[in-house]
Amino acid sequence: MSEYPLIADHGLIGDLQTAALVATDGTVDWFCAPRFDSPSIFGALLDHGHGGHCRIRPTAEAFTRKQLYIPGTAVLVTRFLTEAGVGEVVDFMPVASRAASESHRLVRTVRCVRGRITFDVEIAPRFDYGRERHQTRQWAQGVQFRGDRTALTVDLIRDPDDGRETEIWVDSDGDVHAEVELVAGETRGLVLDTGVRAAPRQVPTVEARRLFDETVGYWKRWLAQSTYAGRWRETLHRSAITLKLMTYAPSGGLVAAPTAALPEQVGGERNWDYRYTWVRDASFSVYSLLGMGFREEAAALGRWLRERVEERVDKDGGGPLNIMYRIDGSSDLTEETLDHWEGYRGSGPVRIGNGAAGQLQLDIYGEALDSIYVADRHGQPAGHQGWRRICDVLDWLTDNWDQPEEGIWETRGGRQDFTYGRLMCWVAFDRGIRLATAHGRPAAVGRWRAERDAVYDQIMTRGWSQERRAFRQHYDTDVLDSALLRMPRVGFVTPTDPMWLSTLAAMDAELVTDSLVYRYDPAASPDGLRGSEGTFSLCTFAYVDALSLAGQVDRAQMVFEKMLTYANHLGLYSEEIALTGEQVGNFPQAFTHLALIDAAISLNRRLDRRAPDTT
Incomplete structure (x- = not known):
């Protein structure tokens, strides 16, 4: 069953109340919310066809993929190297407060660092281990998936003066697809929010950068408490x-x-x-x-x-x-x-x-x-x-x-x-x-x-x-x-x-x-x-x-x-x-x-x- 990645081909991100796995091909194939032990939103790791996923990867037929953490943090970078250019998907979850919350954000920024690159985006949630059906609504600022007990709002990351619209379409299963074309220096992305909201909103890249900086800063400050100075x-x-x-x-x-x-x-x-x-x-x-x-x-x-x-x-x-x-x-x-x-x-x-x-x-x-x-x-x-x-x-x-x-x-x-x-x-x-x-x-x-x-x-x-x-x-x-x-x-x-x-x-x-x-x-x-x-x-x-x-x-x-x-x-x-x-x-x-x-x-x-x- 080659459609399943190796278990080891994953990184872990989280916000100290729940967590998600991100495969080296840019797929979030395991994510439960609002807690670790909650029913799944994405569960393709346990059923490729019916578990649900959020995938971002190049449209190019051939590409090399690499994955690393920003040193000293839980911010994950998945890199894609194609003949036309190099792109990155940066995944993290802003750290939640100590109070239990229904709203958890998974930020997926997409950027081109060399040349040009086109990313294919597919968002296919399957609430409650695939047992809860949902409806999908689309706005210019993003989309929302809503079931009887669960909601997932997807905000688009882009600048207000960005004249290029991202073409989004919804298929018969209520899954969302899009293509994002980028040249060196450009950034787009998604914020997936599990909280119940009236509608999605547009997230400026400067706000996404602030969330990134705050998350990196949190982990570096936390790790600085370590007193271990030995080998390894x-x-x-x-x-x-x-x-x-x-x-x-x-x-x-x-x-x-x-x-x-x-x-x-x-x-x-x-x-x-x-x-x-x-x-x-x-x-x-x-x-x-x-x-x-x-x-x-x-x-x-x-x-x-x-x-x-x-x-x-x-x-x-x-x-x-x-x-x-x-x-x-x-x-x-x-x-x-x-x-x-x-x-x-x-x-x-x-x-x-x-x-x-x-x-x-x-x-x-x-x-x-x-x-x-x-x-x-x-x-x-x-x-x-x-x-x-x-x-x-x-x-x-x-x-x-x-x-x-x-x-x-x-x-x-x-x-x-x-x-x-x-x-x-x-x-x-x-x-x-x-x-x-x-x-x-x-x-x-x-x-x-x-x-x-x-x-x-x-x-x-x-x-x-x-x-x-x-x-x-x-x-x-x-x-x-x-x-x-x-x-x-x-x-x-x-x-x-x-x-x-x-x-x-x-x-x-x-x-x-x-x-x-x-x-x-x-x-x-x-x-x-x-x-x-x-x-x-x-x-x-x-x-x-x-x-x-x-x-x-x-x-x-x-x-x-x-x-x-x-x-x-x-x-x-x-x-x-x-x-x-x-x-x-x-x-x-x-x-x-x-x-x-x-x-x-x-x-x-x-x-x-x-x-x-x-x-």
């Missing part, structure tokens, strides 16, 4: 901007990815909706963002986590926390399939919502408590009510940690006694004890300590496979699991413990292929789903961190440098890497970029320690 600075800055683009400003929640249903295996069924905030991802984010100096974002995520801890304590018997929430903190994530869409390159079913939301995953308690502990050490302590809820969570965990669960990978093959889940329960008790001791707060520290030690003893006896000489995925298998690469990072084992080094060697032999790391072997550990998957990019960066901590610094650096070659042309990563090196899964994935930041900071620190003293 540009790579980490791009990851930080990407994470910021996936943050919902009104709540501080971070979506796992701005996309839904992109397949982990092309043609397979592992197609999930990632437009939600996982407790796990949010917890890791606090550590990563603080590591780069972004204290405000870390504080916002910390508040989001504490709100989730404080608002609900075992109301339905499922535990104090859900594993994921909508970005506003609500928990309605009912999963459904879009049977009328074929899926990316025929990869069905297309799922929206997420049925894993009701799973029991015990590891989230350790991750949440660890992030609260890290925030506390950086001067962001929990207040009295927050501490009482933390105690409630840990008291619940003392009674519930020793039970089967679905695990970090959200398998649908039944509950197991996952070693990683037990590991993070140990972390939860350990961090709770540390917090209570550091601040002299009232807590059942004696009971927490007893449970922490019981978890430790259980992992060391039942989580250890004597036959494999390695820690295993769960107690009824000898399968390895790369989630356990975090064991030394959280302090459960020392990085040079013989048991850990033996586990690392076993993982290297079974889960690592040319430096890329699989989560586990699904053939040996059935997860309830058909098909296979690629290597997991998060795990590869966790492997770098584990090697670095174990003193294998040269090898860690080589693995890290190799992994950087799998990034797309803009430095973005999806969830997984297929056997061919193709990026698969939802894109870009927050977890991967978080792990990249952590691995780089850890590796850079150890390289500095090893560097010779030149003073």
Whole structure:
């Protein structure tokens, strides 16, 4: 299905409430509004024929295309080189206020930088995943698409004294087409606005330039907060901007990815909706963002986590926390399939919502408590009510940690006694004890300590496979699991413990292929789903961190440098890497970029320690 671009052939733009993907051919093929988790306006990435798109590209039969970000920003430039001239499409979204809004603007300026060039413009929205029909009205200043619940207004960018009219026509499907002829120095464009308005208006180029300057200025000022000055600075800055683009400003929640249903295996069924905030991802984010100096974002995520801890304590018997929430903190994530869409390159079913939301995953308690502990050490302590809820969570965990669960990978093959889940329960008790001791707060520290030690003893006896000489995925298998690469990072084992080094060697032999790391072997550990998957990019960066901590610094650096070659042309990563090196899964994935930041900071620190003293 060649009409689908590669997942990696996209850049991400956004306004801190929603985001859009722009392909290297100038097509916006994924855009949901007014929030990340809203129904789609453009969704051609999941159904080329029926998903909807906004495309701007040259009319020339042959052209070369390039794509880059304006350095230090989230402003995307797609360049087209033709025999007659060179043109650019500059895409950005003016940053929204912190208040939730129905109106979001996607600005697409078109300019000729050399010679002359003609652009073909096609705007074909398909509201609500193609389920909401719309009417199209045309004015001299632009067009408006209006459905029963959704509206999209398109304002034309041009100067009042521009004597050339842009010929616009509407086809039988209500889609809009136009051709824009430009010579060197000329600029036109579009502003797509999701707010409900009476009519479009003409946007002067000077106003479009002001929006551009304001957006560039915002991102440069934001990035200037970074305190990271080590190796791979540009790579980490791009990851930080990407994470910021996936943050919902009104709540501080971070979506796992701005996309839904992109397949982990092309043609397979592992197609999930990632437009939600996982407790796990949010917890890791606090550590990563603080590591780069972004204290405000870390504080916002910390508040989001504490709100989730404080608002609900075992109301339905499922535990104090859900594993994921909508970005506003609500928990309605009912999963459904879009049977009328074929899926990316025929990869069905297309799922929206997420049925894993009701799973029991015990590891989230350790991750949440660890992030609260890290925030506390950086001067962001929990207040009295927050501490009482933390105690409630840990008291619940003392009674519930020793039970089967679905695990970090959200398998649908039944509950197991996952070693990683037990590991993070140990972390939860350990961090709770540390917090209570550091601040002299009232807590059942004696009971927490007893449970922490019981978890430790259980992992060391039942989580250890004597036959494999390695820690295993769960107690009824000898399968390895790369989630356990975090064991030394959280302090459960020392990085040079013989048991850990033996586990690392076993993982290297079974889960690592040319430096890329699989989560586990699904053939040996059935997860309830058909098909296979690629290597997991998060795990590869966790492997770098584990090697670095174990003193294998040269090898860690080589693995890290190799992994950087799998990034797309803009430095973005999806969830997984297929056997061919193709990026698969939802894109870009927050977890991967978080792990990249952590691995780089850890590796850079150890390289500095090893560097010779030149003073």
